[in-house]
Amino acid sequence: MTEMVYGTLPRQGGEPVLPRWWRTIDKLTLIFILVLFGIGLLLGFAASPPLAEKNGFEPFHYVFRQGFFGSIALIVMVSVSVMSPLMVRRLGVLGFVAAFIALALLPVLGTDFGKGATRWYSLGFASVQPSEFLKPGFVIVTAWLMAASQEINGPPGKIMSFSLVLTIVLFLAMQPDFGQAALILFGWGVMYFVAGAPIFLLIGIAVLVVLGGMFAYNNSEHFARRIDGFLNPDIDPTTQMGYATNAIREGGYFGVGVGEGQVKWSLPDAHTDFIIAVAAEEYGLVLVLAIIFLFLVITVRSLYRLMRERDPFARIAGTGLACMFGIQAFINMGVAVRLLPAKGMTLPFVSYGGSSLVAGGIAVGMLLALTRTRPQGVIGDHFIGRGRGTLGQNK
Amino acid sequence: MMRTPLRPLARILAAREKGENPDHIERENIRLRHEELRDKARRGSEGRLLLLGGFFVIAFATVGLRMGHLSATEPSEPKSMTIGAGITAQRANIVDRKGRILATNLSTYSLYANPQNMIDKHRAAKELAAIFPELKEERLIKDFTGSRKFLWIRKKLSPEQMQAVHEIGDPGLVFGPREMRLYPNGRLAAHVLGGASFGREGVHSAEVIGTAGVEKYFDEFLRDPANGGQPLELSLDLTVQAATREVLYGGMKLMQAKGATAVLMDAYSGEVVSMVSLPDFDPNKRPRVLTSGDASDSPLFNRAVQGVYELGSTFKIFATAQSLDLGLVNPATLINTQGPLRWGKFKIRDFHNYGPTLSVTDIIVESSNIGTARLAMQIGSERQRAFLDKLGFLDATPVELTEASGAKPLLPKNWSELSAMTISYGHGLSASPLHLATAYASLLNGGQKVKPTLLKQKVTPPLGERVVSYETSVASRDMLRQVVKRGTASFGEVEGYAVGGKTGSADKPKPRGGYYDDKVIATFASVFPAHKPKYVLIVTLDEPSIHSMGETRRTAGWTAVPVAAEIITRIAPLLGLRPEIEPDAIDEITLTSN
Numbered sequence: 001m002t003e004m005v006y007g008t009l010p011r012q013g014g015e016p017v018l019p020r021w022w023r024t025i026d027k028l029t030l031i032f033i034l035v036l037f038g039i040g041l042l043l044g045f046a047a048s049p050p051l052a053e054k055n056g057f058e059p060f061h062y063v064f065r066q067g068f069f070g071s072i073a074l075i076v077m078v079s080v081s082v083m084s085p086l087m088v089r090r091l092g093v094l095g096f097v098a099a100f101i102a103l104a105l106l107p108v109l110g111t112d113f114g115k116g117a118t119r120w121y122s123l124g125f126a127s128v129q130p131s132e133f134l135k136p137g138f139v140i141v142t143a144w145l146m147a148a149s150q151e152i153n154g155p156p157g158k159i160m161s162f163s164l165v166l167t168i169v170l171f172l173a174m175q176p177d178f179g180q181a182a183l184i185l186f187g188w189g190v191m192y193f194v195a196g197a198p199i200f201l202l203i204g205i206a207v208l209v210v211l212g213g214m215f216a217y218n219n220s221e222h223f224a225r226r227i228d229g230f231l232n233p234d235i236d237p238t239t240q241m242g243y244a245t246n247a248i249r250e251g252g253y254f255g256v257g258v259g260e261g262q263v264k265w266s267l268p269d270a271h272t273d274f275i276i277a278v279a280a281e282e283y284g285l286v287l288v289l290a291i292i293f294l295f296l297v298i299t300v301r302s303l304y305r306l307m308r309e310r311d312p313f314a315r316i317a318g319t320g321l322a323c324m325f326g327i328q329a330f331i332n333m334g335v336a337v338r339l340l341p342a343k344g345m346t347l348p349f350v351s352y353g354g355s356s357l358v359a360g361g362i363a364v365g366m367l368l369a370l371t372r373t374r375p376q377g378v379i380g381d382h383f384i385g386r387g388r389g390t391l392g393q394n395k
Numbered sequence: 396m397m398r399t400p401l402r403p404l405a406r407i408l409a410a411r412e413k414g415e416n417p418d419h420i421e422r423e424n425i426r427l428r429h430e431e432l433r434d435k436a437r438r439g440s441e442g443r444l445l446l447l448g449g450f451f452v453i454a455f456a457t458v459g460l461r462m463g464h465l466s467a468t469e470p471s472e473p474k475s476m477t478i479g480a481g482i483t484a485q486r487a488n489i490v491d492r493k494g495r496i497l498a499t500n501l502s503t504y505s506l507y508a509n510p511q512n513m514i515d516k517h518r519a520a521k522e523l524a525a526i527f528p529e530l531k532e533e534r535l536i537k538d539f540t541g542s543r544k545f546l547w548i549r550k551k552l553s554p555e556q557m558q559a560v561h562e563i564g565d566p567g568l569v570f571g572p573r574e575m576r577l578y579p580n581g582r583l584a585a586h587v588l589g590g591a592s593f594g595r596e597g598v599h600s601a602e603v604i605g606t607a608g609v610e611k612y613f614d615e616f617l618r619d620p621a622n623g624g625q626p627l628e629l630s631l632d633l634t635v636q637a638a639t640r641e642v643l644y645g646g647m648k649l650m651q652a653k654g655a656t657a658v659l660m661d662a663y664s665g666e667v668v669s670m671v672s673l674p675d676f677d678p679n680k681r682p683r684v685l686t687s688g689d690a691s692d693s694p695l696f697n698r699a700v701q702g703v704y705e706l707g708s709t710f711k712i713f714a715t716a717q718s719l720d721l722g723l724v725n726p727a728t729l730i731n732t733q734g735p736l737r738w739g740k741f742k743i744r745d746f747h748n749y750g751p752t753l754s755v756t757d758i759i760v761e762s763s764n765i766g767t768a769r770l771a772m773q774i775g776s777e778r779q780r781a782f783l784d785k786l787g788f789l790d791a792t793p794v795e796l797t798e799a800s801g802a803k804p805l806l807p808k809n810w811s812e813l814s815a816m817t818i819s820y821g822h823g824l825s826a827s828p829l830h831l832a833t834a835y836a837s838l839l840n841g842g843q844k845v846k847p848t849l850l851k852q853k854v855t856p857p858l859g860e861r862v863v864s865y866e867t868s869v870a871s872r873d874m875l876r877q878v879v880k881r882g883t884a885s886f887g888e889v890e891g892y893a894v895g896g897k898t899g900s901a902d903k904p905k906p907r908g909g910y911y912d913d914k915v916i917a918t919f920a921s922v923f924p925a926h927k928p929k930y931v932l933i934v935t936l937d938e939p940s941i942h943s944m945g946e947t948r949r950t951a952g953w954t955a956v957p958v959a960a961e962i963i964t965r966i967a968p969l970l971g972l973r974p975e976i977e978p979d980a981i982d983e984i985t986l987t988s989n
Contacts, residue, residue, distance in 0.1 A: 150436060152425055190447065194440050248465040266511065285466040289459055296455040300448045307441045310433045315440060323447060330454045337461040 073361030080365025096137025513567030707899030891974020896921030
């Protein structure tokens with residue numbers, strides 16, 4: 001044997017990139033994401049023509065845009081999912097820095113589109129919402145800091161990430177965008193939880209969040225009105241909530257039929273925040289349960305795969321991405337059924353919106369990259385081939 | 396805890412001897428330590444990740460269940476307009492003492508608009524303006540094209556109007572079921588019933604709340620679903636009310652009076668069988684409250700309860716009754732009626748000069764101010780005040796109308812001897828006709844107090860405290876009967892019903908003090924049949940005058956009395972009273988004096 005290999009070139013990197021990608025990727029999640037995107041397009045055909053008509057475009061203008069941005073998002077997703085965790089971390093940190101600067105400059109350069117909150121940059125053909133792009137980068141940076149803090153002689157990553165999250169929340173609250181702020185806080189809490197947070201500290205944070213919410217209620221009219229609307233037991237039939245509830249009721253189990261729904265004509269946000277109401281009205285409970293099932297499987301399956309992950313960075317970052325994805329879907333649908341107060345939050349991959357789609361593609365791409373099947377433990381070290389094989393015998 | 400050094404000295408020394416870099420040893424040890432830490436951390440996070448997974452399962456399951464629950468319920472917005480049981484007959488009916496309807500409910504529809512659902516806003520506005528002349532097209536267009544998502548157009552629609560709106564065919568015009576209050580008898584008993592209007596309004600129904608009268612006083616009872624639609628039974632008798640109003644209205648017009656009121660009360664139970672105040676109004680279309688001028692000129696003003704007037708000589712019977720009851724006089728006692736009676740600067744005169752003396756009975760029959768004033772001097776102001784208090788003249792009437800509590804009698808600030816003298820013949824104390832009816836009933840039913848009520852009494856309520864002795868009550872009846880037989884109220888005779896009563900013609904006070912010469916409040920307070928009193932009737936005319944036998948007559952004997960007689964002629968048969976022959980003399984008791 002020794003003669004046979006002597007003098008041959010050492011083989012670098014194992015098998016080719018794409019076959020390995022296909023072998024190690026979480027195929028079910030990938031397929032489910034594609035299905036969700038398909039449902040989003042299908043619903044876009046129903047939900048967006050009223051808006052297109054109002055804005056003077058041909059009826060399926062927004063569906064084509066959705067398809068265009070969706071294609072970009074899917075390409076981005078696959079590209080990111082090919083990367084190694086190390087690459088994900090590097091690009092994520094760079095992306096975070098860029099998104100954070102964009103967020104910080106919003107009050108100066110942003111536009112509010114007459115909606116009472118400055119959240120967007122207008123680029124002419126499209127608008128960009130930096131906070132959407134901030135989320136995946138934020139998760140990566142936080143996971144990096146937390147993972148680093150677990151190293152021997154590592155930096156105080158938890159404190160650093162906490163000050164970071166406070167800064168971001170402050171910027172988001174200034175817009176005001178309490179929905180994204182809550183999402184960021186939630187993501188940080190989940191990551192800290194998985195990174196081994198002491199339980200009593202988590203309880204303390206929960207108390208702080210409640211107090212913060214009360215502060216926001218007392219000091220922001222924008223916030224207080226939404227909470228009041230939620231606590232009020234009667235639904236005014238002419239509010240968004242009223243229309244959404246009524247649409248779900250009209251739909252029943254099997255829907256009123258494709259294109260027959262009425263809610264899209266009354267709800268200004270039918271194609272974004274209340275897309276689930278359109279789904280419920282036209283296709284009924286069946287499609288809604290299918291959508292819920294897809295989100296649930298994607299979230300829980302990713303968490304399950306992360307249970308085997310030994311690399312703290314991959315585990316913490318993956319948890320943050322999966323949970324933010326899941327909670328965003330939960331909040332969006334919870335609002336439509338009045339489980340939660342009204343909050344502007346898109347349904348990932350289903351709602352219309354370029355920023356939300358592309359940012360979602362980045363986030364899910366990262367998640368897929370981090371949940372890829374990787375050799376774990378000592379075996380992994382051998383396969384990754386860091387050249388420790390000989391040193392390992394020095395034990 | 397076992398601590399393993401990262402740079403074990405023995406191995407470092409050995410490495411140095413071999414010429415190797417000892418840092419490799421440290422790096423390798425750190426790596427191994429990390430491996431251990433990672434394994435430990437992974438095991439620690441396994442449970443936490445499972446917990447997170449469980450949280451998401453529960454969260455999504457909740458959303459799914461809630462979606463399923465919503466999908467399973469029926470849509471409830473106005474799209475499905477079923478006239479459900481929940482909106483019918485919410486407010487109880489009001490009926491008279493024989494069960495005839497005074498107030499009931501009618502289901503109708505209100506019209507509202509959801510402008511964002513409207514197809515052709517301009518056409519809808521134009522056609523609405525054509526159906527409802529009171530709506531202005533420009534205003535509607537402004538409302539429809541503005542930012543409003545909801546607006547009321549009309550609160551009640553007739554079936555024809557509703558059909559016309561249907562024919563516009565705009566999906567943004569929506570009907571909401573309504574229950575409206577209907578008073579089928581129009582103006583009859585308007586002041587008693589008051590009125591109702593919409594309170595809080597929703598798309599599916601609106602609250603009907605009482606705005607005045609018994610509708611307001613019994614608002615909670617009428618709205619209480621626990622009563623099971625049981626009607627509110629009033630003491631009024633609809634036919635009697637109708638006859639009373641008709642005659643009183645005719646009398647008011649004939650006498651050119653600006654207002655009139657009549658109260659018919661059961662002398663024993665205090666039930667008000669009829670209460671009319673003119674001018675009146677239609678409670679189906681309640682007029683607006685006057686914002687300027689005198690509220691008592693509004694048709695909404697209930698003269699019988701809210702109008703406090705100096706009721707004049709009708710008060711004289713209280714002075715004689717008290718004198719009799721105190722044993723100061725008997726009906727035949729002669730009283731000095733030499734006039735004028737001077738009290739300081741003040742002179743009391745009579746309408747005619749009745750000569751030097753009159754018996755107590757004749758003081759009532761001839762209505763002598765001087766005689767009554769002399770009786771009041773004997774009684775004294777303290778005792779007079781206490782007596783009038785017992786008869787209910789010092790407080791608002793306890794009748795079940797919201798307006799009643801605000802109508803307090805006007806009393807002299809200082810109840811002096813002079814006040815006692817003027818009050819004895821009905822000046823210086825203002826009270827409502829209902830006060831007077833209550834006091835007459837209490838005085839004449841045998842002398843026990845009654846409480847005025849508008850509710851039908853299933854059993855005759857027990858009589859209240861005694862105000863005068865039975866003998867005094869009987870003597871008073873006889874005196875009042877003499878007034879009709881041979882005194883100032885001779886036009887009040889109604890054959891077979893033995894009417895007794897007392898006239899009162901009080902000069903109206905000027906707003907700035909003093910009295911008008913040519914404006915009186917003419918009142919006839921009557922009881923029938925006088926020998927066996929059943930009912931007390933008070934008729935008051937405001938500023939009547941009639942030209943008769945070459946003179947302009949304003950006194951009650953010429954005005955209120957004939958009207959009251961006509962009312963009694965009409966209502967006595969309705970009340971089930973048969974004409975009967977009057978016993979010659981009252982032989983039940985012996986009149987004595989001490």
